[in-house]
Amino acid sequence: MEFHRTELPDVVLIEPTIYRDDRGFFMETFHQQRFADGGIDASFVQDNLSRSTRGTVRGLHFQIEQAQGKLVHVMLGEIFDVAVDLRRSSPTFGRWVGMMLSDENRRAVYIPPGFAHGFCVTSERADVFYKCTDFYAPQHERTLLWNDPQIGIDWPLTGDPILSGKDRQGQPLSEVECYS
Numbered sequence: 001m002e003f004h005r006t007e008l009p010d011v012v013l014i015e016p017t018i019y020r021d022d023r024g025f026f027m028e029t030f031h032q033q034r035f036a037d038g039g040i041d042a043s044f045v046q047d048n049l050s051r052s053t054r055g056t057v058r059g060l061h062f063q064i065e066q067a068q069g070k071l072v073h074v075m076l077g078e079i080f081d082v083a084v085d086l087r088r089s090s091p092t093f094g095r096w097v098g099m100m101l102s103d104e105n106r107r108a109v110y111i112p113p114g115f116a117h118g119f120c121v122t123s124e125r126a127d128v129f130y131k132c133t134d135f136y137a138p139q140h141e142r143t144l145l146w147n148d149p150q151i152g153i154d155w156p157l158t159g160d161p162i163l164s165g166k167d168r169q170g171q172p173l174s175e176v177e178c179y180s
C-alpha cells in the first residue's frame, strides 16, 4: 500500500497492493496502522454506498460543523473524484484536485475534514463506497456549486450532467460558508 500526496498535500491518493491468484484478487481497503504510518490518522464512524449512472455529478458537499474526512473507493465502474480546499487559512484555499478512481486501478482517495467532495461518473454506472470520520448531519450540510467558474473544475463530461435538485442549487465559493 502506497500513499501519495496530491497537489493539495492533505488529500492523499492510496495505491493498494493487490494480490492476484487463480481465484481472483485480494487487497486491503483500510488498515488503521498502515494508514497512520502513511500520515492518515483517521477514525471512521459511518460507511456509505451510492450507485450512479454515467454523467452523474454528485457534490460538491461538505459539513460546516461535524466536518467529515472521507476515504473513497469505487467498487464498480469509474469516477473522477474531486476535492476542493475550503480552509481559508490554507495556502491552497479554493483550489481543487481530481483523480480517476475505478474498479480497474482500485485506487482510493482520502479527503480530510475542511474540503468539499464530489465526483462525476465516467462509466455506465458506478458504485462508490466511502468511509466517513463523522456522522451525517444534514443541518450542517453545505453544497458548493459543482461548476463555479471561480474554482474551474475540469470535469470529464460530454454534455450536461445528471444532478440532484440540491446540487443544481449549490452556492458559489464567493457565497458559501467556509472553514476558518
Ligand SMILES: Cc1cn([C@H]2C[C@H](O)[C@@H](COP(=O)(O)OP(=O)(O)O[C@H]3O[C@@H](C)C(=O)[C@@H](O)[C@H]3O)O2)c(=O)[nH]c1=O
Pocket (backbone or CB within 6 Å): 048, 050, 058, 059, 060, 061, 062, 070, 117, 118, 119, 136, 164, 166
Ligand atoms: C449523505 C447521506 C444521505 N442520506 C440520505 C439523505 C437523502 O434522502 C438521500 C440522498 O442524499 P444526497 O442527495 O445528499 O446524497 P449524495 O448526493 O450522494 O451525497 C453524498 O455526496 C458525496 C459527494 C459526498 O461526499 C457525501 O458526503 C454525500 O454528501 O440519502 C443519509 O441518510 N445519510 C447520509 O449520510
